[in-house]
Amino acid sequence: MMPTILYEDGESLVIDKPGGLPIERPRAGGRSLEDHLDDLRLGFQRPPVPVHRIDTDTSGCLLLARNPKALKRFARAFEERAVGKRYLGILAGVPAKSEGTIDLALTKISSAEKGWRMILAKKGKPSITHWRVLQEANGRALVEFRPETGRTHQIRVHSASGIGIPLLGDPVYGDGPRKAGGAARTMLHAAGIEIQREGKPPIIAAAPLPADFAALGFADG
DSSP states (O other), X not given: OOOXXXXXXXXXXXXXXXXXXXXXXXXXXXXXXGGGTTGGGTTOSSOOEESSOOOSSOEEEEEEXXXXXXXXXXXXXXXXXXXXXXXXXXXXSOOSSSEEEEXXXXXXXXXXXXXXXXXXXTTSBOOEEEEEEEEEETTXXXXXXXXXXXXXXXXXXXXXIIISXXXXXXXXXXXXXXXXXXXXXXXXXXXXXXXXXXXXXXXXXXXXXXXXXXXXXXXXX
């Protein structure tokens, strides 16, 4: 089933990527977003290309560029922090505070036992995330995240180490889906994206709250 298109114009698409669908084909094989790119040409000569990355488990807004020039401009906008991003995540608990800003640098480490992961490091790359609690249900919290930077696993690490409560279902920085009580994945959703463009209307897209979020008792807004 082709991902839902949330926004479309001559140089871009924003799709609602399903949670669990990897962007690149896994080494072990299986389905990925690559299987849908030809269908997403929609009459264009080239298939669209993902501008950025979101984790396999993460659902929601993913920007695709429809030509090389647009890809360069959009990639530069991400590098220059000129992209507005809104995420929703379910925490495996309720934080003591209702909002805050996390400013904790991150770096990547790897080991034979655990593979690679991101950790806090003073000499790591600057990473900033603003957050606020939107709802509470059944001992968990729905949190809105607005990251200024776009580091790998940033929200997941900042949730676990900055707020002090991991995202529900996170297998790396939390207890994983087995102890998540109804969550089959890391409960993170890219709910919105906004990109300003010179001489053109901004790209603004929003992805509806997934069914597995609603099943845990939450609603967006």
